[in-house]
Amino acid sequence: MKVLNKTLSMRAFTLVELLVVIAIIAILASMLLPALSRAKGKANQIKCLSNIRQLNMGLQMYVDDHDDHFPPRISGRENWLTSLKPYYVLSSVVKCPSDGFSANHGFLINGFNDFFATRLSKEEFETWKWPIGMKMAYIPEPSSTITFGEKRKGSRHCHMDFYQDEGNDVKEIDQSKHGGDSSDSGGGANYTFVDGSVRFMKDGTTMRPENLWGVTYQFRKVLPNLDRTGSGG
Incomplete structure (x- = not known):
C-alpha cells in the first residue's frame, strides 16, 4: 500500500x-x-523607407532628364507611376510589404497644386489640364518640402492634393502607418523630400506647425485639414 x-x-x-x-x-x-x-512592424517600416527612397531617387533622375521639371498631370491616365517607371527596376518598390497584393501602389506624390492654383485658369485647374510639371526651382525650401508620402489602405489616389476646390487629400495620407493607428500619437510614416532626404515622421508633424506639402509660403502656413473653396486661379 x-x-x-x-x-x-x-x-x-x-x-x-x-x-x-x-x-x-x-x-x-x-x-x-x-x-x-x-x-x-519595424522591419516593415524600414522596407517601406527603402522603397520610398528608391522612388525619390527615380524622381530626381526624372527631373534631371526633363529640364528640372516634375512629372506632368495631363489626365488621370498619365501619372507619376507611368512617368517614373523607366527609373525603377522592380515594381515592388511602389508599395510597402504590408499593403498586400491588391494594392498597385502605396505612396502618394506631392501634387504641388497650391503652386498651380495661382498659375492656371479655373477650368485648367479643376480639370487637371496641367501641360507640364512644376519646375524644381520654384520650391523655396527643398529640405522641408515633401515629394512622397505613404497612403492609407484602400485609397485610389495617386497625388496628394490638399487644396483643390472641394475637399482635399489629407485623409488619403496615412500619417500613422507604422507603430500606431489614427488614435495613437506614437505612430508615424515615411516621407521623402525634394533635397533627396528620407525621414520617418510622427503623426501630424508634416502638417503642423508648418504644412510640409505646400510649396508656396502662403499655404505652408495653412492647415490642410480644412476644405477650401475657390480655384485660386
Missing part, C-alpha cells in the same frame, strides 16, 4: 510540474509576442 501511495504521489507531482511549465510558457509567450510584433 505504501508503494502504491508513493507512486501516485510521484505522478501527481509530475502533473503539477507540467502545469507550471505550461503556465510559464504562456506567460513568456504573452511577453514575447508584442515584442515580436513590434520587431515585424
Whole structure:
C-alpha cells in the first residue's frame, strides 16, 4: 500500500510540474509576442523607407532628364507611376510589404497644386489640364518640402492634393502607418523630400506647425485639414 501511495504521489507531482511549465510558457509567450510584433512592424517600416527612397531617387533622375521639371498631370491616365517607371527596376518598390497584393501602389506624390492654383485658369485647374510639371526651382525650401508620402489602405489616389476646390487629400495620407493607428500619437510614416532626404515622421508633424506639402509660403502656413473653396486661379 505504501508503494502504491508513493507512486501516485510521484505522478501527481509530475502533473503539477507540467502545469507550471505550461503556465510559464504562456506567460513568456504573452511577453514575447508584442515584442515580436513590434520587431515585424519595424522591419516593415524600414522596407517601406527603402522603397520610398528608391522612388525619390527615380524622381530626381526624372527631373534631371526633363529640364528640372516634375512629372506632368495631363489626365488621370498619365501619372507619376507611368512617368517614373523607366527609373525603377522592380515594381515592388511602389508599395510597402504590408499593403498586400491588391494594392498597385502605396505612396502618394506631392501634387504641388497650391503652386498651380495661382498659375492656371479655373477650368485648367479643376480639370487637371496641367501641360507640364512644376519646375524644381520654384520650391523655396527643398529640405522641408515633401515629394512622397505613404497612403492609407484602400485609397485610389495617386497625388496628394490638399487644396483643390472641394475637399482635399489629407485623409488619403496615412500619417500613422507604422507603430500606431489614427488614435495613437506614437505612430508615424515615411516621407521623402525634394533635397533627396528620407525621414520617418510622427503623426501630424508634416502638417503642423508648418504644412510640409505646400510649396508656396502662403499655404505652408495653412492647415490642410480644412476644405477650401475657390480655384485660386
